[in-house]
Amino acid sequence: MGENQTEIESKVYNLILNPHTRDWERAQLREVIDEVAAEKSFDRALADLEVKFRPLALRNNLTPDVTDFYHQLVGNKSSADPLDLSRHYAKDAPNQERAIFAGGCFWCMVEPFEKRPGIIAVFSGYTGGEVANPSYDQVVGQYTGHVEAVEIIFDKRVISYKELVELYWQLTDPTDAGGQFNDRGNNYQPIIFVYNSQQRQIATDSKMKLIESDFYGRPIMTKIKAATTFWPAENFHQEFYKKNPKRYKGLERERKLFLRYLRLKGRLRAILKQLNIIR
Template sequence: MSFTRTLWLGALLLFLAPALTQADEPEQAVLAGGCFWSMQAPFDALEGVLETELGYTGGHTLDPGYWQVVTGRTGHVEAVRILFDPGSIDFSEILEAFWRSIDPLDPHGQFCDRGSHYRTAIFPQDAAQRAIAEASRAELNRSGRFDQPVVTRIRDAAPFYRAEDEHQNYYRNHPERYADYVTHCGREERLQALWGVPNKLGPPWK
């Protein structure tokens, strides 16, 4: 291979490297869907999701703890941060799973969990995510599935504070206690009434 050709190939690789690196970079989604114990399982099951983490976001208290957040005075909501491979799953598909995991008509909490820290919300991480979130919510409202508007808010991205270790992967680490919580909170019955077939994939307005 000639020296000139080698230089040309090297320059081409240097030019393409940023695009290749960017394409392979994981993205994150931050979603609030009530008690965060129930917000890991739906996303852990999705192909392309690399990691989920529970925490608090959207409020004014720095580095809050669980017992502060549940007072409702920190402004934070319980949320899940989802790290995903955009080459395998996109943000719109993440939102499809999100809608089917919540009651988007409840302005005061989720299922048996009441209070401002249990309200549902989407926290877009950039302008592209915001556009997708707004379009997704608008499509759900136009679908005619519900006879009242979706109240899930689309909020500005905010610092995400990781929750205490005892909350992470609660559904896996304490399966019996988690099952008892789900049963007594009325979660499954309400989701069935709202969405029909549990865990059905695809746009929830279809």
């Protein structure tokens, strides 16, 4: 792992104390501490732990923070490097603004925004719920009322909030209130969270324009709500497209294919309306 025993033991203790660590994971971590206390080789104890975690890690079924620790155990440091969240907590400069969009799994919502000029930072996280500092397990289990979302910090001199909203419509299916694409459940519903009256007006006008276009031929279900506390997700979920490129590309390919299908249907619908074949 490239760290000394004291540093690794500290991480093990922190995971044991982490309220989001599952009971089974916590038991395995405690066993490492107990075995070392009984004078078992520390390296041997870590090797045994890696073997126990491996089946779940290969199925992406460890909790996010334990997943990061597992990647450190096997030497995959780039997947476990912590993302600097200081921009999330910092006060915005006069030329900066924030936007929050929920559009299904946040893994696929980061890259399209992050690569636009004028974007300062994009964070994956949870918002719109009632519980402080929710975990991924809690949100996916729909126990807290949160949705997966992205928080975008942008430079208003380079890119406008209106442009971000227009991009958001291109990334989602606004007619699906039960989730997005293969991700089903209230935690994946599409919502635009607005910080002020100006954002609300821009989002509302954009939504009305989409409704009036009748592009989809179905009701637009995307909600517009007041922004509430945005809780950054666990490090495992931050910049997922960079840390897990192969898995991300597979998910993104499916998403793009479905969006292309929706746009094709919309264009066909427009042609049929022009020909007075449908109304």
